[in-house]
Amino acid sequence: MRTVKFMLFSGILLISASCAEPIDYSQAITDGHYISEAQDRITEVIIHDIFSPPVAARIYTYASLAAYEVAASVDPNYASLMGQLNGSEKVTFTPSEKVYPPLASLAAYYYVGTGLIFSEDMMNEHRDATFAALKEKGIPDDVFEASVAFGKEVGDVIRAYSSKDNYHQSRSFPKFTVTDTEGTWQPTPPAYMEAIEPHWSKIRTFVLDSASQFRPLPPPPFSTEPGSEFYQVAKEVYDMDKAATQEQKNIALFWDCNPYKMNVKGHVMFAEKKITPGGHWMSIAAIASKAAGRDWKGITEAFAMTGISLNEAFISCWDEKYRSNLIRPETYINQHIDEQWVPLLQTPPFPEHTSGHSVASAASAYTLAHLFGDEFHIVDSSEVAYGLPIREYDSFSQAAEEAALSRFYGGIHYRPAIEYGIIEGRDLAEFIWTKVDTKPKNVASK
Helix, strand or coil, X not given: CHXXXXXXXXXXXXXXXXXXXXXXXXXXXXXXXXXXXXXXXXXXXXHHHCCCHHHHHHHHHHHHHHHHHHHHHHCCCCCCCCCCCCCCCCCCCCCCCCCCHHHHXXXXXXXXXXXXXXXXXXXXXXXXXXXXXXXXXXXXXXXXXXXXXXXXXXXXXXXXXXXXXXXXHHCCCCCXXXXXXXXXXXXXXXXXXXXXXXXXXXXXCCCCCCCCCCCCCCCCCCCCCCCCHHHHHHHHHHHHHHHCCXXXXXXXXXXXXXXXXXXXXXXXXXXXXXXXXHHHHHHHHXXXXXXXXXXXXXXXXXXXXXXHHHHHHHHHHHHHHHHHCECCHHHHHHHHCXXXXXXXXXXXXXXXXXXXXXXHHHHHHHHXXXXXXXXXXXXXXXXXXXXXXXXXXXXXXXHHHHHHHHHHHCCCCCHHHHHHXXXXXXXXXXXXXXXXXCCHHHHHHC
């Protein structure tokens, strides 16, 4: 009798299990929350590993490109960037029916991003916690495995593409040689670090024809004569520092974004964690995507195109920096105006002209305006995690102009580096959108 009852009970369980409704996981990922969180972790790792602004932009771009390519593979409203970008080949990705695309996109982001950093455990820990939370939403194991595998399939293509951009070869290029030629860049206090990424112009561009395609106007001719144009632009920096309002100081500090900021206390020197300028603009891309109500595909588009704009901006800017090799305001002012003067912001370790913030911000703002419209209210909380308050802007261009001027307020750039840098960044971003696009109809017309 017990055997009969047991068999009857087992049969009921089997019938119940077979009749159970499958869990609907289609809404497990709808917006950009998870990929935005993944980008936040990439930013934390970039800060932890102390990657330079150009290298950070490269990391953001390839990780975002992988996530975007998954979106483009499943939605005909998005065009693949592979085949449009320099050195890339058109690839057709075909996910199986079991693939849950937003999860595959997220997996591709983690996979490629983790392959470009040092502290892989930090990313893997974040990925595992995120995947565990998503499994709790009812995504079946076979779907999960298929989605992650498809993300890796796309990621492998992007990794292979990244491996040919000359980055790894550039790690063994010779260090920059500092000379005593008058008017040239010299290491600055307190750490007197060597010049960062002197060969970045050798990195393959994504869209630009060459690193020097948007070569900016040169700085004024170097001179130590008080009546000369160069002396006057240096004196302007000095005078600005003396007369800066509290608001101008707040702007300078908000946009500092110097990953090499060093603090000295007695005989101890220690680094201060700061986001890179590219990281700040990638954060703004996330903020704008959320405010605009973009879905997971829309945020990957914003990330990929902002990343590409940043990457091209740093290649173009660094090309000019090491061509003009210009002395920084701190060095010039100490030598020719006031030997005790210290700028509000710490001078980063590379030549002066043009301003990286100006080029990168103008390029990012142009791209975000292309995607969202320039008249877009931005509640910029990018720096809250680093102890700074929220700032608000009524347009991307307004934010970019403030970011550029922050370098003048902070005492680390002459005004021409800022003004010419804005033009350089805006022009190259405009060119990007004439060459590549995320909309199939626009690609066809080009």
